[in-house]
Amino acid sequence: MEKAKVNKNGGKNMDKKILSITVLLMIVISTTIAFVSFKQLESTEDNQDYPEEALTEEEISNEIDDAFLSEDDEVEIGDMI
Amino acid sequence: MVLMLIVSISSLAMADEAEEPEEEPVDDETVEEIEIMNNSLGCQIRLLQLKKAITGNILKGEMIVDVIEGLEYNTSDLESILDEMDLVLDEAKDADPNASNATEIFVDLKSDAKNLTQQFRTELKELLSDVKYKEIKEQVKEMVSNELGNYSIKVRNRIKQFNRNQIYRLYGLCGEGNNSAVNQYMNGTMNLSQVKLQLNKMINMKAKEKREEIFLRMKREKLQNRNNATAEALSISASCSQRAQERLNKRLENANNSGNEKLIDRIQKQIENNSNGQQNGNSESGNNNGKGKGK
Numbered sequence: 001m002e003k004a005k006v007n008k009n010g011g012k013n014m015d016k017k018i019l020s021i022t023v024l025l026m027i028v029i030s031t032t033i034a035f036v037s038f039k040q041l042e043s044t045e046d047n048q049d050y051p052e053e054a055l056t057e058e059e060i061s062n063e064i065d066d067a068f069l070s071e072d073d074e075v076e077i078g079d080m081i
Numbered sequence: 082m083v084l085m086l087i088v089s090i091s092s093l094a095m096a097d098e099a100e101e102p103e104e105e106p107v108d109d110e111t112v113e114e115i116e117i118m119n120n121s122l123g124c125q126i127r128l129l130q131l132k133k134a135i136t137g138n139i140l141k142g143e144m145i146v147d148v149i150e151g152l153e154y155n156t157s158d159l160e161s162i163l164d165e166m167d168l169v170l171d172e173a174k175d176a177d178p179n180a181s182n183a184t185e186i187f188v189d190l191k192s193d194a195k196n197l198t199q200q201f202r203t204e205l206k207e208l209l210s211d212v213k214y215k216e217i218k219e220q221v222k223e224m225v226s227n228e229l230g231n232y233s234i235k236v237r238n239r240i241k242q243f244n245r246n247q248i249y250r251l252y253g254l255c256g257e258g259n260n261s262a263v264n265q266y267m268n269g270t271m272n273l274s275q276v277k278l279q280l281n282k283m284i285n286m287k288a289k290e291k292r293e294e295i296f297l298r299m300k301r302e303k304l305q306n307r308n309n310a311t312a313e314a315l316s317i318s319a320s321c322s323q324r325a326q327e328r329l330n331k332r333l334e335n336a337n338n339s340g341n342e343k344l345i346d347r348i349q350k351q352i353e354n355n356s357n358g359q360q361n362g363n364s365e366s367g368n369n370n371g372k373g374k375g376k
Contacts, residue, residue, distance in 0.1 A: 055296055060284050063299040064277050067247050069240045071273060075114060075130035077191060078198040080141045081205060081218045 107314035115184050116310040124178035126239045127187050133232035135170045135194050144221045161343040162201045168332045169193050185317050251280055254295050326355055
């Protein structure tokens, strides 16, 4: 009788252990997934500036163009007619 | 934990939504324009360009009014729009390019000038038939004015100074101090396209790593300026309706001083419309807030 009781309590303890291990595992897995995706996002953002392929003359030319203002540059407010 | 994160992020997003002011955002073109307004020279260029644009439109507007007055149309509404544009021009002339709020003033006055231009165009379209409208458009197409010419010279000179600084900066990035390109550009023996070509050739002659480094530094500085301009545009748009009301009050004062009844009436109507709009907006946002809290 007592042995059965002990077994029953042992079983309950085991259930609790399994539950806590499962919860812990879920937390660890979700944290790992969150961390990995965060790191991936971060490295993508970091690499966005860097040209993956060799720079072309056109890309450099565009950057130079953007650095200057055209001498005929105007502020547009629309036409009266 | 993920659930907690999702809940906290969504509540933050909801809070942002509730606090977001209902203001007109600054348009992309203007954001691009204010990128160079992080120094006095950039502010001088943009304010001069704005003064030139407003002056041009006022002159064109006056020509249009002269033409259609001769055709015996009622031009009083068009004239009062031009009178208000004159007040905007005066404010642009008074703007200090060295002031800390020069960018804000530029954005506000540009927006006013654009609205008034649009109002003039709409009014004119209502007044004239399509045929007459096209006829007058042809008549005032080519407008020559000394005042505009003077602005053009000033703007061009400031832009040349701006570009000179950029030539220095880019040669500096390349680790070279070429004064001859700057001098040649400034005295007109070399034009901007030639300077750009020379810079391009110089960068392309560098080793691959150096070329990439220069490219990235140019790109980063450009992005930095763009981000700063976007942030400034956001903060400017946050309180634009309050500033619009203040400008109208000031314009009403000036109109009262000039005794221009039509203009006084026009500005008073705008003030009324704005305050009605704000009241409606407040009550609407109050209702929205109420709904948000209820949820």
